[in-house]
Amino acid sequence: MAETLTSAWWDAFASEANHDTRFNDAAKHFHGRIQIDYGTGVTSFLVAGGRVLDVMDGPAPRGADIVFRAPRDEWDRIVAGESDFMKATTPGLGRLEIDGDTVLAMDNIRVVHLLLKVMARVGRRPEPAPAPSPDPRPSGEPTVGRYITVDGIRTYYEEAGQGPAIVCFHAACQDSLMYRYVLDGLSDQYRVIAVDAPGHVKTDLPADGPFQSLTRHAEFNEAFMEALGLSKPSIMGCSMGGNLVLELAARRPQAYAAVISSCGADYTPTMSGFLLEMLLRNGQQIVETFCESLTGARTPEHRAREAVWQIRRNVPEVMAGDLIGYAGFDLREQVGRIEAPVLLLRGEADWLVSKEQVEATQSRIPGSQVAVLHGTGHYPMIENPFEFNEAVRGFLHQNGYK
Numbered sequence: 001m002a003e004t005l006t007s008a009w010w011d012a013f014a015s016e017a018n019h020d021t022r023f024n025d026a027a028k029h030f031h032g033r034i035q036i037d038y039g040t041g042v043t044s045f046l047v048a049g050g051r052v053l054d055v056m057d058g059p060a061p062r063g064a065d066i067v068f069r070a071p072r073d074e075w076d077r078i079v080a081g082e083s084d085f086m087k088a089t090t091p092g093l094g095r096l097e098i099d100g101d102t103v104l105a106m107d108n109i110r111v112v113h114l115l116l117k118v119m120a121r122v123g124r125r126p127e128p129a130p131a132p133s134p135d136p137r138p139s140g141e142p143t144v145g146r147y148i149t150v151d152g153i154r155t156y157y158e159e160a161g162q163g164p165a166i167v168c169f170h171a172a173c174q175d176s177l178m179y180r181y182v183l184d185g186l187s188d189q190y191r192v193i194a195v196d197a198p199g200h201v202k203t204d205l206p207a208d209g210p211f212q213s214l215t216r217h218a219e220f221n222e223a224f225m226e227a228l229g230l231s232k233p234s235i236m237g238c239s240m241g242g243n244l245v246l247e248l249a250a251r252r253p254q255a256y257a258a259v260i261s262s263c264g265a266d267y268t269p270t271m272s273g274f275l276l277e278m279l280l281r282n283g284q285q286i287v288e289t290f291c292e293s294l295t296g297a298r299t300p301e302h303r304a305r306e307a308v309w310q311i312r313r314n315v316p317e318v319m320a321g322d323l324i325g326y327a328g329f330d331l332r333e334q335v336g337r338i339e340a341p342v343l344l345l346r347g348e349a350d351w352l353v354s355k356e357q358v359e360a361t362q363s364r365i366p367g368s369q370v371a372v373l374h375g376t377g378h379y380p381m382i383e384n385p386f387e388f389n390e391a392v393r394g395f396l397h398q399n400g401y402k
Contacts, residue, residue: 009122030047033064034067039072039075070096084120085113150220153220157193159191163190164190167221177201241264243265296383345372
């Protein structure tokens with residue numbers, strides 16, 4: 001790393017940024033001075049009209065609008081492509097701090113995220129892309145959408161297939177659409193059900209506003225499954241939903257045939273209070289940037305775009321409620337009650353729910369298993385649907401659910 005963050009390197013960075021059409025487009029209406037404090041030095045530059053201008057050593061003479069500050073080893077990780085803006089600013093995972101006009105930074109989160117992504121390309125040859133994950137294999141069974149009233153809330157769900165039931169709970173800021181490949185792929189053998197949580201897309205908002213705890217979601221979904229008359233279904237969730245299924249199974253240890261927690265854990269304190277507040281100002285851009293950061297290298301471009309499009313479909317108040325519940329989730333003392341077979345399935349490239357978090361969760365759930373999808377990120381049922389479905393199918397078969 002000796003050659004990085006020198007005056008020549010910063011000039012190369014400006015050139016790289018100015019030839020990056022994604023950055024140019026994102027920053028075309030941004031105007032501000034950015035200062036980078038990397039522990040062993042300071043560099044400042046102006047961003048205006050979609051370009052990086054006036055790169056200089058030292059603090060900006062007229063002061064900086066935004067200051068990014070981190071130890072040198074943190075910048076080295078960013079330059080090496082081992083971290084990015086989203087990971088580096090996540091509590092417990094990075095040490096990048098924002099000073100100055102922090103609201104300006106979060107209002108333009110895509111601009112600053114792409115700037116730091118440029119840093120990882122300076123002076124480096126593009127690495128060959130890995131072979132993409134395989135295409136999904138639909139069963140041919142039709143997916144049908146229905147409404148049901150649960151706790152006074154008009155609730156939308158979709159289902160496909162017949163047989164033993166699998167009930168799917170979506171991630172924060174998303175909806176039942178994220179399970180479309182699961183509905184398509186596992187309905188040859190199972191009755192697959194995916195529900196929009198209260199306030200999400202086609203399900204009505206509760207009278208008192210978005211849920212802000214996963215316990216509220218658990219109570220609602222127990223009522224939902226009872227309203228459908230389901231007897232000992234398997235339950236599946238992703239991210240917030242992956243946490244949710246652990247809470248459901250701990251609340252009713254004998255109620256479920258199997259539990260698939262995808263990109264979930266029993267303790268997820270990785271959202272800052274400031275980020276949660278900023279969701280109300282700029283929710284779509286924040287979650288879009290998160291989604292791009294969390295997508296794995298094997299994910300084909302069209303499915304990566306689909307994941308981003310899906311996560312932008314909810315309103316900011318609902319996004320904030322979801323992530324408040326996610327950030328406050330701590331079930332470490334309760335997950336040992338779970339009696340159903342548990343699969344903890346994670347994407348290898350998912351930095352938000354780390355290998356260490358998943359293994360710690362496994363250690364507290366007797367008999368639980370871990371499966372990892374190579375080159376896949378935080379949204380495996382969208383990014384890598386065939387391998388995801390086969391991992392789920394194999395686990396269910398292993399436990400006699402077929």
